[in-house]
Amino acid sequence: MKPLLTIGLPAYNNAATLEAAVRSLLAQTHRELRLVISDDCSGDSTEAVARRLAAEDERIEYIRQPVNLKYRNFGFLLRRATTPFFMWAAGDDHWEPDFATLCIAALEARPDVVLAVTRVEFTDAQSGRRWLARGTFGIEQADWSKRVQAYLRTPADNSRMYGVFRTAAAQASFPDDTFHAYDWAFSAALLKHGRHVELPQVAMRRDKTPTHKYQLLAANDARHALDYWFPIWRMSVWLLRTGHLPRSLGVAWQLLVLNVVKHAEMVDARWPRLYHPWQTLVAVRRRLFGRRA
Numbered sequence: 001m002k003p004l005l006t007i008g009l010p011a012y013n014n015a016a017t018l019e020a021a022v023r024s025l026l027a028q029t030h031r032e033l034r035l036v037i038s039d040d041c042s043g044d045s046t047e048a049v050a051r052r053l054a055a056e057d058e059r060i061e062y063i064r065q066p067v068n069l070k071y072r073n074f075g076f077l078l079r080r081a082t083t084p085f086f087m088w089a090a091g092d093d094h095w096e097p098d099f100a101t102l103c104i105a106a107l108e109a110r111p112d113v114v115l116a117v118t119r120v121e122f123t124d125a126q127s128g129r130r131w132l133a134r135g136t137f138g139i140e141q142a143d144w145s146k147r148v149q150a151y152l153r154t155p156a157d158n159s160r161m162y163g164v165f166r167t168a169a170a171q172a173s174f175p176d177d178t179f180h181a182y183d184w185a186f187s188a189a190l191l192k193h194g195r196h197v198e199l200p201q202v203a204m205r206r207d208k209t210p211t212h213k214y215q216l217l218a219a220n221d222a223r224h225a226l227d228y229w230f231p232i233w234r235m236s237v238w239l240l241r242t243g244h245l246p247r248s249l250g251v252a253w254q255l256l257v258l259n260v261v262k263h264a265e266m267v268d269a270r271w272p273r274l275y276h277p278w279q280t281l282v283a284v285r286r287r288l289f290g291r292r293a
Contacts, residue, residue, distance in 0.1 A: 003059075005033040005085045005100055005164070008077025014091030015044040021091050022053050022060070030100040035089075036061045038077050041068045046091075071178045078167075078174055086167040093162070096203035103164035106197055114170075114194035117163025118203035125207055133159040133206070138198040139191060145248040147191040152254035155184050160196060162204065169193035173244065179234035180221035181262075189244035232262050 007025055011018060018037075025035055037050045037060065047064055054060040069076060074088060085104055089095075099118060106116035120133035135156035141147045161183045173189035175182050190196070222228040236255055239245045245255070 001032055003032045003034045003083050004104065005030060005087065006077075006081035006083045006167070007033055007035045007087050007089050008074070008081065009035065009037045009089045009091060010040060010073040010077060011037050011042060011046050011050065011091045012040045012073075013042045013044045013046060015042070015046045015049050017092040018046060018049050019053060021089065021093055022050075024094045025089055026057055026059070027097050028095065028100045029097050030104060033059060033100065034061070034083065035059055036063065036077055036080060038069075038073050039064045040070070040073045041065055071182045074182075075174050075176075078170055081167050081171070084167060085164050086170055087164045088162055090162065090206070092207050094205045096201075098201070099203040100164060102199050102201060102203060106199060107164060107166060110195075110197070112194050113197045114166045114190055115160060115163050115196040116199060117160050117196070118199045118201045120159040120162070120204045120206055121202050122157075122206050122208040132202070133157050135159040136163070136198045139196040141195075144192060145246040145251055147195065148188060148245060149248070149250045149254050151188055151191060151196075152251065152258050155187065155258070158183050158187055159204075159206065160187055160198075162206075163196075165190070166194075175238055177234075177238060179238065180227065181232045181235040184232065185235045185238055185244075188239055189242075192244055192246075229266055230259060230263050231266060232259055 009022070009025075014021070022035065022037075025033075035057075037054070039046055039050060039062065041064075047062075050060075050062045054062040065073065065076075077088065078086060085107060087100070087103070096118075102118055103116040107113055117136045120136055121130055122133055123130050133156070134154075135158045137156075139147050139150050141150060169190060170186075172193065173186055175185050175189075179185075187196075221231070226233065236259060239255075245251055
């Protein structure tokens with residue numbers, strides 16, 4: 001039977017966690033799937049683990065990239081998909097057996113939905129603390145502009161990136177360039193094609209990456225000073241230049257505010273004392289938008 005779902009796993013030095021993640025995916029109650037592991041030049045034993053797993057299950061395809069693709073590895077996996085539905089999987093996450101079944105059922109029931117994702121639980125490996133992700137909230141407004149404004153108002157942890165997508169809509173929305181916050185760009189662009197639905201079940205669990213590591217990532221992604229101090233300006237330009245955002249004052253305002261907030265976070269990372277004026281803005285956003293801010 002032809003698979004309905006392609007799972008793209010962009011692996012990089014995941015030897016310690018890859019087998020558990022893959023077995024979690026293979027244990028899905030939705031059996032009609034294809035799992036593609038794209039190894040982005042790992043320096044550990046990721047290749048050995050992946051090849052062994054691929055030899056055990058014909059649904060797995062392993063690819064070793066000749067050069068490091070970084071963010072483009074996500075696009076590489078998405079472009080290879082020929083099934084109606086697609087999802088990315090991180091090499092250190094865990095899925096409940098019904099994750100794919102729940103998401104695909106939601107997509108099949110509603111043609112207006114292009115992304116379905118369950119609630120996601122984060123775990124802090126050091127403290128053991130657990131909490132629900134803020135970035136899977138549903139975006140179901142009928143108006144495209146309203147959907148984009150709702151997303152840009154607070155992308156949060158963007159855990160929706162690991163939901164199940166309609167493949168054609170996802171392929172039409174993925175950035176053709178590499179820049180910081182490409183995942184935010186993708187999620188915003190996808191809203192042009194339809195709605196995002198959040199399912200109430202907690203069927204996915206992720207290890208939390210410390211916030212300071214994201215700030216280091218933004219710094220590493222910077223091509224020059226402007227990229228460092230305004231880390232999502234390239235994302236914003238791509239969305240505007242490619243027509244993935246509606247021409248709306250509301251959208252423009254939310255995009256501007258988001259740029260200012262991310263700029264303030266970079267200032268805080270470099271000069272914490274200068275950040276105090278922005279703390280009020282963050283507090284107000286959290287009060288207004290609850291768990292999403």
